[in-house]
Amino acid sequence: MTYRTMQLDTSTWDLMLDGSGNLAIANDGYATAQDVASACLVFSGECYYNTTLGIPWKTEVLGKLPSTGFIQQKMQEEAMKLPIVDKAIASVFFDRATRSTRGTIRVTDINGDTSQVTL
Template sequence: MLTQSLKLHSQTWDLTLDGAGHLATVSEAVAVAQDVVSACKTFLGEVWFNDKLGIPWMSEILGKPTTTTFIQAQLEQQAMRLPYVAQARATVIAHRDKRGASGVIAVIDTNGESSQVSL
């Protein structure tokens, strides 16, 4: 499996350029990790050509009573819809005092390469 994706800036999630001024790319485990994050940042209904993609952030999570188990399952489901992801394991920690959460998704791609992304 050869996976390649446009490189996104880790803070702004915008396209980046390489040293020659061309669109930068990433491949293999880095591309897989980046694609997993993109899938998990997608709101349900946001993709106009397939409104079944995404996580129900607005309808079932943000501002609603929910559990970390539900959020973890949603993150894992979105990661696993990518054909080159063999395994995905999400861990979410709720910060109730700050009304937020953080976590990680550990991914193994179909090449057997591991990567981890922070949320």
Template sequence: MRSLLLDTVTWDLALDTSGSIAVASNPYAMAQDAACAIRTYQGEVYYNTADGVPYRDQILGQQVPLSLVRAYLEAAALTVPGVVQAQAFFTRFEGRRLSGQVQITDRTGALSAASF
């Protein structure tokens, strides 16, 4: 699987050394796609409104345990084709901003991680 490489800070397209849009390959591409799934609000995907994390309905504006948030994020990561295991780790929870890392295992057993 290949995916457009996203800058880890801005989460925008990145360029390669020749100035072209950079492409990520597995296993990182799969981890990056899992991080994208974690960043997706449920209802945001036009062609499948069931995709994404129920941030608006179940998380934002409520006092939910971080274990429940982790379960939602890991479930979203598992929707990426080829991902068989996902673990979400929180690195910062400051104000209203949550940051972390998702670590995935693919069908071949390869491990990879991406920040969200």
């Protein structure tokens, strides 16, 4: 099964055009990785057509001291909501020097293909 989605520009997270001036389309592994990244970046309740999607960034993460395990769990749960995702394993770490949190999510889709997303 081929999985497709509209391709987003990685620097602006906005739609892109292909060489012919049409909306660019991402396929298979890249499409899965992009949709997982989008799902994990959505704030809880802010997805216009489905307010049950998203991570509670405002209420349970930002300005709080959540464990990396909590963030990993939330990211994995969001990734698993995508029908193409079969397995999701998140890895999150906090850099005390820069006071920033970074993470990756390794996903396996229903076709058995593996992709990795870095956030």
